[in-house]
Amino acid sequence: MIVTIGGRVRVRGTATAVRRVFYTRLGGTTVAADRCEVLGPAVGPGVDEQVLAARLLPPGVLHELERRSVWQGITGVPADHCLVLEPDGHAATRRWWRRVRLVAGQRCREPDWFVAPTGRSLRDGVGPHLRLPPWATSSAVQTARDLLRELAQSTPEPLSPQRAQHTAGEFIWAGAGRLRHIDQATTRWGVPYAAPCLDDAVVEATLSVRLSERADEHTGRYWQLNDNGTLILRRLLDGDTPQTCALRLVRDHPRLTEEQADTDVATLLESLRMAHLVTP
Template sequence: MFALAPHRAGDKMVRHPSGRPWVIGRWHDEELTSASAGSNAVVLLGRARISESELARKLAAMRSVSDVDSLSRSSHGCFHLLASIGGQVRAQGSLTTVRQVFYGSVAGVAVAADRPQSVAALTEAGIDEELVALRLLFPTAPHPLSQACLWRGVTSLPLGHYLLMPANSGARPVRWWTPPEPSVPLAQGADTLRRALEAAVETRTAHSATVSTDLSGGMDSTSLCFLAAPRAARLVTYHHVPLGPSNARWLRSSAALLGPEPGKRGTGPAWESPPAMPLWATPRAVSAVRSLIHAAADGEPDPLAPLPVQHDMLSVAQLCGEMTRRASRFTARHGLSYEAPYLDDRVVETAM
């Protein structure tokens, strides 16, 4: 079973081809794209740029859950994907964790959700206090601890994996995606990235009467605004201006008085920005975090990508994905959808 939120009155439900409840949660009608053929079915929940007829055509060619890879690699948007093929269930989110999957076991039955609290409520799991201390690290905990779930017995799906839920055995993650080789020429890559961003923006504007975007003047936000303008029924941009713009002038003057001495640059070998605990953290918290990092290092975890630059890109993308996921839950309470087109799978993959 896949739960998008704790079961409440008014929740929607998608039934498995067997007739049993399969997906329970709350979503807008335009966020659901599904198809079924006999005992097989596939569901996309979120922003997906594919019609139900095209999805049905792709489903007809699938013989196992591994055949869903082609759908995952070709679809634009940001969504949860669930498929039941040949009696096995596959569940996955997005590479950047904007759409994440958390899973656990209840009486030997695998359950998954887009929020760890939903799984914890079913498994009656408690909080791991040491992992709470880990969240004090700035800017974030190092890989793989950055994706550690705070609830005991609840696991987050690793990057590039889907959750395989066989009919008669426990759930396990299976890798379906690996970072691409950075071999595409710059000009070709720029054109491919533009088309990926166009598709990402179109998935957001297709069913929205009004789209609001940040227009800070930077390359990222400006590009999105120009892509959204011809596609949105109504585009509203906003720009944040500090209350005290004179601060920048005083900052430049102060920097000039300090002299031309350049700041020190970090030159040591590193795959990520080195994390640090806040000065007010207790010795017990620091010790707990140090032990967790040492234990993780002893396990010799694989990096997110073979190249340090790609590992860093994916690490930052996951951090942005988590922030976007949390922000979207807050804005959803006010009827707003918080979106980040740059974090779509196809955009991230193309940028690498």
């Protein structure tokens, strides 16, 4: 959305990051676009190798990373901020959207998380596992690691002071990123892609729902599986045996040993049994 009043221009995307805003300086003037690759050729061929390497990680690893552009000299506007262009050519960002925060009386037990990244069952894990594809070079791994350390040292502000809302925000932004890229690809062929469930009004209404009403009404718990857990459960639902699931894990993740894969499958099955979601 672009609004001009009295020579001042305000540009913003959506709170869910389905629509983004990027900007740079060209000839002393701030120029903005909804896609960083539109500005890239004008700025130059420089690619930020740190961001490029870190983008090999699963989406949603760190929300601060989503704000970085793979092009040097181009800045991404945070989804909850807008870009304000002053008449004299200067630019600044302003917050335009406040994340929904649950009020008193809406508290409930925080959910348990199942994460099995490297043959271990971890509780209280948030977000996908930090793992680059097996074909990534050692240089790419080190480059991504350096950027993540840099971002962590800057103590980024959480998406919400409430853990559940923060986690929901990370998944929303990660999903919006995938949607945006799909839309850019399909629109070229005259087939725009949309996801009404990621509209700002829908997301804001969803985040306003009490935590106790988002989960199991008896325990207040819900399940969130990482990539390995999702793969295991999908294969089990398709009729695969636990042994077949473990072999598939090893095939998809060469760094994972057969023993670790067997442990992942067994741990998930035991957790599902304890939650009375499956029977022996």
